[in-house]
Amino acid sequence: MAAFARSAPCWVDAQLPDLEAGKRFYGELFGWTFRAGEGPYADAYSGGKLVAALAAKQDGRMPTAWGVYFATDDIVASVARIREAGGQVITEPVRAGRAGVLAQAADPGGAVFGLWQAGDREGFQKQNEPGSFCWTEVHTRQKDRVDAFYEEVFGFQGTDLAQDAEPFQDTEPGAAASTPAFRMWSPAGTEPGPDTAVGGRSVITDAFPAELPSYFLSYFAVEDCNSAAGHAVRLGGRISAPPFDIPYGRMAVLQDDQGAVFAVLQPPVSENGAE
Incomplete structure (x- = not known):
């Protein structure tokens, strides 16, 4: 049985101008260690478990960004869907050695994501723990088209959340709330809702420049959100959205020292002190 349900996020990697600088930044921020991976990649480990990869950009026109991959057991059929x-299919299915097969695509709003059909590598060996991936969401202006796209391609079942329950909203502080702008995705065959959600969709409002493209924002779990944000700045990064509380913990949106955007999330502490 595969380690990841079909359509679940199973991998993230960052394309960076300077791989060694990226290793220093994330090694310091998350405590990651690195080993040489396939091709230009450096595999990242947290506590000895595989959590992500960094890669040196092969083309300077490529964006400096984190990318997320969704699991598939038939990548050719997924590309057709x-x-x-x-x-839009950006990269046709291509074999990554014995690790698996990957493809890249963009949804109708232009947000780019990957597909991964596992070979020897299933994906994350650790997630939802400090120093590892815990969530992803697409930010778009084309809500209706994008919702229909992901439901058709991946079989996601959506749950719309009230405005005050959104993990992260593309609205400026004090901006007027309109219709619910966040939708959680649950895999096909599950009961839709926060307990089964594997990702989500947020709406980019008119409060942001029209030039801001659609994008995926991936989150990494941390023990202390405030500390992680401060540490990122000391390492040469920037804070895009300062730490704030949401129903699922405390989060911040950050940029690394080369401009790749990501989020950190500190899970909430329950009444008995457990996260």
Whole structure:
């Protein structure tokens, strides 16, 4: 049995101009160690478990960004569904050695994501723990088209959340709330809701420049959000959204020292002190 349900996020990697600088930044911030991976990649480990990869950009026109991959057991069929649903295939399925097969695509709003069909590598060996991936969401202006796309391609079942329950909103502080702008995705065959959600969709409002493209924001779990944000700045990064509380903990949106955007999330502490 595969380690990841079909369509679940199973991997993240960052494309960076300077790989060694990236290793220093994330090694200091998350305590990651690195080993040489396939091709230009450096595999990242947390506590000896595989959590992500960093890569040196092969083309300077590529964005400096974190990318997320969704699991599939038939990447050719997934690519066909993407086209049928109005998406764009950027990279046709290509074998990554014995590790697996990958492809890259964009949804109708332009947000880029990856597909991963596992070979020897299933994906994360650790997640939802400090120093590892814990959540991803697409930010888009084309809510209706994008919702229909992910439901058709991945079989996601959506749950709309009230405005005050959103993990992260693309609204400026004090901006007027409109319709619920956040939707959680649960895999096909599960009861939709926060307990089964594997990702989500947020709306980019008119409060942001029209030039801001659609994008995926991936989150990493941390023990202390405030400390992680401060540490990122000391390492040469920037804070895009200062730490704030949400129903699922305390989060911040950060940029590394090369401009790649990501979020950190400190899980809430329950009444008995457990996270």
